[in-house]
Amino acid sequence: MTDFESRLLVRGAHGYEEARLGAVWNERKPDRRPDAILVAAGDRDVQEGVRWGVARGLRVSVRSGGHSWIGNGVRDGGLLIDLSALDEVVVDAPNRRATVRPAVQGTRFNALLAAEGLVFPSGHCPSVGVGGFLLGGGYGWNSRALGPACFSVEGVDAVLADGTLVHATDETHPDLMWAVRGAGPGFFAVVTRFHLRVHPAYDQILRSAYVFPHELRDEVLAWSYDTVPEVSDSLELSAKVACTPGVERPTTTITAAAFCTPQDGPEMLEPLERAPFLRHALRRIERRPSSLDDLYALSDGLTPKGRRYAVDGVWTDAPVERVLDAGQEVLDGIPTRESFLLWMLWGGQPTRENACWSTQGRLYFSPNAVWRDPADDLLGETWAHDSLRALDPVAHGTQFADANPADRPDHGLRAEQAARLERLRERYDPHGLFRTYLSPEESTTALAVRRRAERTA
Numbered sequence: 001m002t003d004f005e006s007r008l009l010v011r012g013a014h015g016y017e018e019a020r021l022g023a024v025w026n027e028r029k030p031d032r033r034p035d036a037i038l039v040a041a042g043d044r045d046v047q048e049g050v051r052w053g054v055a056r057g058l059r060v061s062v063r064s065g066g067h068s069w070i071g072n073g074v075r076d077g078g079l080l081i082d083l084s085a086l087d088e089v090v091v092d093a094p095n096r097r098a099t100v101r102p103a104v105q106g107t108r109f110n111a112l113l114a115a116e117g118l119v120f121p122s123g124h125c126p127s128v129g130v131g132g133f134l135l136g137g138g139y140g141w142n143s144r145a146l147g148p149a150c151f152s153v154e155g156v157d158a159v160l161a162d163g164t165l166v167h168a169t170d171e172t173h174p175d176l177m178w179a180v181r182g183a184g185p186g187f188f189a190v191v192t193r194f195h196l197r198v199h200p201a202y203d204q205i206l207r208s209a210y211v212f213p214h215e216l217r218d219e220v221l222a223w224s225y226d227t228v229p230e231v232s233d234s235l236e237l238s239a240k241v242a243c244t245p246g247v248e249r250p251t252t253t254i255t256a257a258a259f260c261t262p263q264d265g266p267e268m269l270e271p272l273e274r275a276p277f278l279r280h281a282l283r284r285i286e287r288r289p290s291s292l293d294d295l296y297a298l299s300d301g302l303t304p305k306g307r308r309y310a311v312d313g314v315w316t317d318a319p320v321e322r323v324l325d326a327g328q329e330v331l332d333g334i335p336t337r338e339s340f341l342l343w344m345l346w347g348g349q350p351t352r353e354n355a356c357w358s359t360q361g362r363l364y365f366s367p368n369a370v371w372r373d374p375a376d377d378l379l380g381e382t383w384a385h386d387s388l389r390a391l392d393p394v395a396h397g398t399q400f401a402d403a404n405p406a407d408r409p410d411h412g413l414r415a416e417q418a419a420r421l422e423r424l425r426e427r428y429d430p431h432g433l434f435r436t437y438l439s440p441e442e443s444t445t446a447l448a449v450r451r452r453a454e455r456t457a
């Protein structure tokens with residue numbers, strides 16, 4: 001048996017089921033089975049895997065960190081290339097550059113960077129893999145100032161549909177790089193390394209958080225929406241509507257993290273401190289010196305491993321009264337005590353010539369359904385995906401990070417960028433080797449099963 005063969009787990013082989021289930025971080029695993037899973041040990045395996053798939057007429061899917069909420073890499077039939085063993089980081093501190101393999105997680109990467117006085121806007125949750133995160137745009141800590149993380153990708157090493165390995169930069173492969181920056185699960189090659197620009201570490205992080213009673217929900221959300229254009233880009237402002245221990249009705253927590261110097265931090269937080277409803281806060285934390293590790297721990301607490309999740313979201317720039325009106329069912333219908341509505345005030349970003357990434361708006365409105373019992377699947381999925389449809393009239397697309405195109409079809413790119421991406425796919429992957437966005441026919445959620453049953457009834 002060759003080394004390659006020893007890492008290839010065909011369906012039924014010892015280790016196959018473990019690799020299939022392990023490919024999805026969410027406890028709600030898809031009921032889909034690839035014909036084979038290749039646990040790649042390096043670039044050469046990926047090349048050989050692609051050629052192996054081509055020779056057998058198998059389509060190819062990919063997993064890096066496994067954090068796709070819908071388990072996008074796990075498809076029925078075909079070959080799943082599992083990159084979870086590729087987690088090397090090389091930091092070139094003097095040039096503020098780093099090379100990372102696709103399964104690298106944000107906390108480890110930032111710990112290595114911190115030792116050199118550097119930082120990268122990796123995902124809010126510590127365990128997200130950079131592979132899917134960067135391809136999907138990438139909203140990390142301080143992305144309002146640093147931009148979606150894909151803007152910091154300067155090059156990739158990628159295996160193309162014919163099995164060749166290329167080192168791509170804006171100079172050598174401008175089209176491929178344009179697609180890398182935002183195509184998400186629609187990318188048509190396998191990235192084995194990202195070459196990144198990294199950033200100077202922050203002098204200080206200050207965090208404030210205020211918890212408000214249910215009655216103030218709409219006032220707090222509207223204030224934050226109207227205020228975000230006036231606050232510093234280095235202030236990350238978000239609200240969360242969720243249950244709070246000891247409080248009966250869902251509360252609204254507004255959180256601000258200032259990536260700052262000791263001089264400008266208090267000034268950044270001042271608009272929040274002037275908010276008219278502040279005196280009604282049930283709990284408060286003010287100007288607390290924090291670290292990236294503190295912020296990661298907070299996110300981790302919000303989305304612990306071992307739960308079942310259905311997550312979705314839309315971008316909007318509409319007047320806040322219309323957003324609140326359209327979002328009423330989502331806001332009023334939080335399905336379990338661990339579920340929450342995330343109201344992320346990104347503030348908008350212009351599109352770029354060198355990136356297909358293109359849907360961001362002022363607000364990202366994102367239901368996160370969290371539960372433990374499989375019997376609650378339909379409840380969580382209906383809230384996260386079906387209730388969100390009420391926002392269609394005010395929304396302009398989704399984020400690939402959380403998209404579930406199978407259960408709530410939506411666009412993660414503007415029409416012009418989506419059309420160009422498909423033209424490039426025809427050129428780079430003319431025989432459709434690589435899987436693209438998950439389709440409704442492939443979904444195995446309780447919601448999809450119910451819809452199919454309703455159609456045939």
Ligand SMILES: Cc1cc2nc3c(=O)[nH]c(=O)nc-3n(C[C@H](O)[C@H](O)[C@H](O)COP(=O)(O)OP(=O)(O)OC[C@H]3O[C@@H](n4cnc5c(N)ncnc54)[C@H](O)[C@@H]3O)c2cc1C
Nearest residue numbers: 064065066067068073124125129131132133139185191401
């Ligand atoms: C708990 C949690 C917190 C999250 N927080 C954030 C956040 O703060 N900000 C944010 O932007 N997103 C966040 N996400 C979403 C996350 O960024 C996306 O799900 C992303 O796809 C995860 O990347 P991954 O490599 O771990 O996922 P995977 O499931 O491994 O990959 C998802 C898909 O991306 C594509 N892909 C991945 N790697 C490659 C590669 N090397 N080459 C080609 N295609 C590839 C494939 O189509 C693959 O199926 C979060 C997700 C979870 C579960």
